[in-house]
Amino acid sequence: MRKPSVIQHVFQLPFNGPPVLATGSRRGNTLCSTSGDQAYLSRVLGDLDSADICTDHEAAATEILIWQATIPAIVARDMDPDIHPARYGVELAANLGIHNLAIQHHHAHAAAVCAAHALTEPVVALVLDDVALGSDGSWWGGELLWVDGDKFERLGHLMPLPMPGGDIARRESWRMASGILHRLHRPDEIHRRYAEHPASLDLVAMLNEERNCPLTTSAALLMTATAELLGLRGTGADDDGALERAAINYFSGNYATVPEQHWDITAEGNLDLYPMLAQLATEADAQRGAAIFHACLISAATEWLVRACDASGSTRVILAGCCMQQRLLAAGLGDNLTRRGLRVHEAPARAQGNASVSLGQAWIALHALRHV
Secondary structure, three states, X not given: OOOOOOEEEEEEEEEEEOOEEEOOOOOOEOOEEEEEEEEEEEOOOEOOOOHHHHHHXXXXXXXXXXXXXXXXXXXXXXXXXXXXXXXXXXXXXHHHOOXXXXXXXXXHHHHHHHHHOOOOOOEEEEEEEEEEEOOXXXXXXXXXXXXXXXXXXXXXXXXXXXXXXXXXXXXXXXXXXXXXXXXXXXXXXXXXXXXXXXXXXXXXXXXXXXXXXXXXOOHHHXXXXXXXXXXXXXXXXXXXXXXXXXXXXXXXXXXXXXXXXXXXXXXXXXXXXXXXXXXXXXXXXXXXXXXXXXXXXXXXXXXXXXXXXXXXXXXXXXXXXXXXXXXXXXXXXXXXXXXXOOEEEEOOOOOOHHHHHHHHHHHHHHXXXXXX
């Protein structure tokens, strides 16, 4: 039977395994199925936020199952029970009479790079990404991980940021910036900066009481919050893109020096960028501030990764997550790490961002089945 049109890419795996189906992520969703030593990745189906797209997602999964003409050994899905691909994965597995495997989103990001490059040895992974449920029940997104097939360990994370108002802070970056100002003991600035938002009057009380202010380590929200602090506003989620563009403009004619005290690696192994944010909160030159942010993050993350590799004995580094699609950040890290003697691997062009998550889920499921 001809390969269905929904299948867009084929990846050669370094071993044979039983068939699996992975249902992917909520945003930028793809499906992935495996057969023998090949993984089949679908085209991007979209963000699973509407009934129509969810129906398309389920129809594509059915089409793939019919094409493969065999019941998968397991269904791999995200660990967040509140998103459609996870709910559907549980339902599909129950209907087929097989097990489902819950997989942490950022582990899947790192595993996708392992799958794309056929890396079967343990690696250290830096995953800079949007918000997703972590294995401890909190909201992750800036993670330093040790990854070995279906196993991973959280070695460290970005220092958490408050999300005033909860999920709405993902769409309204001034809320994330307000959370940073509060953490920097500058709450009086919140309403002065963001007086056009009526909710700013209530935000300080919300932050003081830690009411409806979940914490996140998300690098993507750190970027949008920093862009907001500097007055660089894109189009909602594109604030981090505005930050990169401003930095590129500055670097084209200047050089930003970043003193080491603008970041810190804590005794627990977490990366603290609040000292840098304190400087940027008073930076008058938005382009210079954007350049300082990138130079600081690249310098700090390089040292963070080198220390983790030294401690683990690994010489391979994975750079993953949606933020790594920004070439200024990824190229700077790649150059630094290579000069430090590490081998760097990134997601290939055909499986970047959330489009790679289902591939990573399938890779993890295959490893888990090998241990059964």
